[in-house]
Amino acid sequence: MVSQKKISFDIKVYDSLSELSSGDQNLMSVAVKARKRAYAPYSSFNVGASVLLENGEIIEGNNQENASYPSGLCAERVAVFYAGSKYPGMKIKAIAITAASLNHEVNEPAAPCGNCRQAISEYEFRQQEPIKILLMGETGSVIECNSLADLLPLGFNSSFLN
Numbered sequence: 249m250v251s252q253k254k255i256s257f258d259i260k261v262y263d264s265l266s267e268l269s270s271g272d273q274n275l276m277s278v279a280v281k282a283r284k285r286a287y288a289p290y291s292s293f294n295v296g297a298s299v300l301l302e303n304g305e306i307i308e309g310n311n312q313e314n315a316s317y318p319s320g321l322c323a324e325r326v327a328v329f330y331a332g333s334k335y336p337g338m339k340i341k342a343i344a345i346t347a348a349s350l351n352h353e354v355n356e357p358a359a360p361c362g363n364c365r366q367a368i369s370e371y372e373f374r375q376q377e378p379i380k381i382l383l384m385g386e387t388g389s390v391i392e393c394n395s396l397a398d399l400l401p402l403g404f405n406s407s408f409l410n
């Protein structure tokens with residue numbers, strides 16, 4: 249027997265950053281500052297990510313590229329790995345991500361790559377509490393997702409290993 253299932257999820261779309269709560273605006277502004285410090289001489293695509301922890305601290309990161317291209321790392325993973333290394337086991341409440349290119353205007357929200365979704369999902373699965381994800385380009389609208397799991401349907405996690 250075959251059963252058909254639909255997977256869908258809700259997002260919020262804000263026309264601009266100023267419509268977010270002041271806390272979320274602040275989180276995104278930290279990501280923007282981090283984005284401006286990105287090391288991306290090969291792609292000219294600068295990404296910043298900021299991670300709000302349960303203790304209220306914000307940890308940020310940006311993409312770090314390398315002459316050997318695959319050795320570079322995305323902003324999101326730089327940020328969550330640093331958060332995990334500084335505060336092992338501390339819950340993550342939200343992550344804000346912003347991208348800008350030196351070659352064109354990124355005027356719509358940039359979504360995290362598949363590897364970053366998988367990396368963030370490890371933290372969300374471990375803490376058993378959703379991580380809010382805020383996405384923005386350089387200008388334009390902002391997307392709010394309720395959890396990382398929404399962005400990675402049928403995801404792989406440690407439960408499969410037990």
Ligand code: THU
Pocket residue numbers: 288291293294295310311312313320321322323324359360361364
């Ligand atoms: N990049 C990120 O930092 N995050 C993403 O989710 C997508 C891509 C970086 C990797 C690389 O330095 C540049 O953007 C172009 O792919």
